Amino acid sequence: MRYLKYILPILLITFLTISCSKSGLSPTAKPIDTDALIHQISFNAPSQFVATSVTGSKLTMIYYENVSLLIPANGLNLSYALHLEEDFSSAALKSFDYTTVDQSGDVTFDWVDDNLNNVTAKTIKDTVINAAKWSKITVQRPFTFSKTYTDNKSAVSVQDSVLNLKSDKISFSSYVYFTKTYPASTTSVGVYYVKSD
Numbered sequence: 018m019r020y021l022k023y024i025l026p027i028l029l030i031t032f033l034t035i036s037c038s039k040s041g042l043s044p045t046a047k048p049i050d051t052d053a054l055i056h057q058i059s060f061n062a063p064s065q066f067v068a069t070s071v072t073g074s075k076l077t078m079i080y081y082e083n084v085s086l087l088i089p090a091n092g093l094n095l096s097y098a099l100h101l102e103e104d105f106s107s108a109a110l111k112s113f114d115y116t117t118v119d120q121s122g123d124v125t126f127d128w129v130d131d132n133l134n135n136v137t138a139k140t141i142k143d144t145v146i147n148a149a150k151w152s153k154i155t156v157q158r159p160f161t162f163s164k165t166y167t168d169n170k171s172a173v174s175v176q177d178s179v180l181n182l183k184s185d186k187i188s189f190s191s192y193v194y195f196t197k198t199y200p201a202s203t204t205s206v207g208v209y210y211v212k213s214d
Contacts, residue, residue: 053200055092056193058099060204061085061153065187067110067162069176070214076172078162078179078210080110083155086191090143090150096195099133101156104188108208109179113162129160179210 062084069078086101093099105111117129120137130136138158144151166172185208192201 055089055095056195056199057088057092058191058193058202059087060189060191060202061087062189062204062206064206065208067208067210068213069179069210070212071169071172071176072214074168074172075163075165076176078110078113079213080115080160080162080187080208081157082160083157084189085153085155087144087146087151087153088193090152092193093141093152093154096193098194099154100131100190100192100194101133101136102131102190103129103160104190106188107205108185108187109182109210110160110162110185110187110208113164115160115162117158117160129158176212180212182210185210 065080065083067078067080069076071077082103084101086099088099114127116124116126119125119130120135133139133154133156136156136158139154139156142153142155144153164172164175166175186205187208188203188205190201190203193199
C-alpha cells in the first residue's frame with residue numbers, strides 16, 4: 018500500500034497522455050490563428066528581366082517588375098494597406114540610382130511607393146484555390162536605373178559585364194496592415210540582363 022501514492026499519479030499521467038494522443042491533441046498544442054492565416058501572402062514571381070542600353074556615355078537599365086501576390090479574399094478585404102518592397106542588394110542594380118513614376122505621374126528619384134493602394138500599375142483578380150477564394154494582385158511597373166560614365170567605351174564595358182551576370186537575385190517582401198502589421202512573406206528570384214540597343 019505504501020507504493021500506492023506513487024502508482025496512482027503515474028497511472029493518471031499515463032491515462033491523460035494516451036487520451037491526448039488518441040484525440041490528436043497535445044497539452045502544448047496552440048489554436049490555429051485564423052486571423053494570421055487570412056493575412057498570409059504567397060508570391061508568384063517569375064524570373065525578372067532588365068533591358069540595358071548605352072547612349073553616348075550613359076548606361077540605362079530598365080527593370081520591368083512583374084510579380085503577383087496571392088492573399089485570401091477575406092484578408093484583402095480586412096486590410097488597410099498591402100505593402101510590397103523590393104530588395105536589389107543581391108543584384109548589380111544596387112550600384113545605380115533609379116527613377117519611377119508615381120500615381121500622379123510625377124517622376125521620383127530612388128523611391129517607389131510600397132503601399133499598393135497608391136499603385137496604379139497593378140491588376141486585381143479573384144481566383145479559387147482548393148475551394149477557397151483568393152485575390153491575385155499583379156504589379157507590373159518599370160524602374161529606370163542609369164549612370165553616366167566618362168566616355169562611351171566605359172559605359173559599354175560596364176554594360177558588357179552586367180550582361181554576363183547569371184546569379185543576380187531580386188528579393189520581394191510583402192505584408193498587410195490592418196490594426197496591426199502582420200508578418201511579412203518573402204521570396205527571391207533570378208534577374209537576367211538583356212541588351213536592347
